[in-house]
């Protein structure tokens with residue numbers, strides 16, 4: 001048998017793991033080099049004193065993307081994990097009114113909206129119908145599209161939808177939501193998904209209203225008894241079945257290029273040759289640190305004009321007793337909504353009063369904490385590009401926990417903490433070489449979305465590819481899984497806008 005072609009992948013984030021399996025199925029001998037000692041990148045896990053915390057993603061959204069990916073290998077997600085649909089999808093705490101829940105059930109949620117604003121029920125129905133249509137268009141024409149052939153956008157159903165669709169590119173999510181709903185709290189519920197995209201609702205296109213289809217209609221899921229890390233685990237198990245090799249504690253310091261071709265990498269100071277090289281490491285780091293200047297498609301000056309998504313303060317809390325006040329997912333919204341976003345994105349200052357996300361996985365999975373304890377994860381978005389000192393962080397933690405106690409009514413939360421792990425903004429730079437310590441990557445502003453986001457293929461170096469949140473289609477676990485399929489489409493020169501239906505050995 002002829003020698004198999006070799007592929008090296010720098011980084012074992014979701015995108016790197018997902019692509020490794022695709023390349024192995026396509027016949028490549030694949031090795032993944034990861035600087036840390038575990039797989040998953042931002043999808044991590046902490047196990048301590050009987051508590052198990054997911055350290056990154058906690059919302060399992062766009063479940064069909066996962067199903068379609070595993071189908072490429074003749075598998076289903078249930079070969080690796082089972083999903084629970086969360087009911088309610090989440091609880092929202094406000095400074096201005098009592099908490100409310102979003103059930104992910106239009107019947108109940110329209111009633112909730114109507115109880116808060118006359119006429120909001122029918123407007124929500126229309127909003128979610130529009131979100132569904134935009135979501136389906138995005139899936140069919142944009143997310144899996146390498147944008148190499150403009151003609152594949154000249155499709156009848158897309159052209160018919162265009163007049164309405166164009167409007168959602170030209171205005172902000174906030175502009176669009178506030179023209180439909182007057183009440184501030186309803187606006188907040190419909191605008192918060194921009195945070196998943198590392199963006200402010202005041203500076204992200206209204207197109208992203210499509211995210212509301214997911215939480216109001218499709219539903220929010222959770223891998224039962226395994227947590228989100230189940231996804232990284234499943235990708236690695238599949239990889240082991242396909243013969244992917246993982247090399248941990250392997251810091252890659254260079255992508256070697258000869259005559260315009262990537263010939264391999266330097267990992268732990270040794271040269272490793274490969275027929276193709278893929279970087280799943282942070283794209284800014286890959287471009288500006290792993291490549292010589294003449295080989296950079298996105299050099300330092302490119303990044304000066306780009307907007308980074310937020311960094312974050314993460315708290316992993318083991319709490320004694322029960323916390324019935326919290327659901328699995330909880331959102332805390334401050335009344336100075338715009339000011340909070342401006343502090344993070346514009347002024348780069350530490351919010352003294354911050355909107356935040358809190359999860360309590362013990363609502364769904366008791367095994368994530370010892371008996372009679374709760375597992376609480378707190379995420380406070382903070383500005384990227386700055387890093388508060390330790391004493392500043394300690395003060396901020398007290399402020400944010402006091403705010404959480406006040407809004408949730410859990411007066412003694414701080415006294416009941418038996419375990420506290422902290423990830424400061426520096427964590428993202430230290431652990432993942434993240435640009436400006438961003439937790440999520442390049443923000444999904446209009447200029448940094450769809451075909452305006454970096455491609456998965458280097459413009460300067462043949463056989464060098466990128467996979468993960470930094471390139472198309474963007475941030476989020478399902479997006480990174482799609483990104484892996486985009487690399488495959490480049491390899492087989494499939495310029496259609498649809499997801500690949502099989503993985504062929506034809507790239508050999």
Ligand SMILES: Cc1cc2nc3c(=O)[nH]c(=O)nc-3n(C[C@H](O)[C@H](O)[C@H](O)COP(=O)(O)OP(=O)(O)OC[C@H]3O[C@@H](n4cnc5c(N)ncnc54)[C@H](O)[C@@H]3O)c2cc1C
Nearest residue numbers: 011013015035041042056057058059252281468469476477
């Ligand atoms: C706190 C938080 C909450 C989130 N919540 C959600 C959510 O609820 N739902 C959702 O879908 N998404 C969520 N996301 C986003 C999602 O987790 C990411 O978009 C996705 O996991 C990024 O994957 P990636 O493929 O880009 O790789 P990354 O996770 O960025 O991994 C890249 C890997 O490359 C490695 N690497 C870097 N440099 C080198 C080097 N020189 N040599 C070797 N290896 C290197 C890193 O160590 C890392 O393992 C969240 C992210 C965070 C941080």
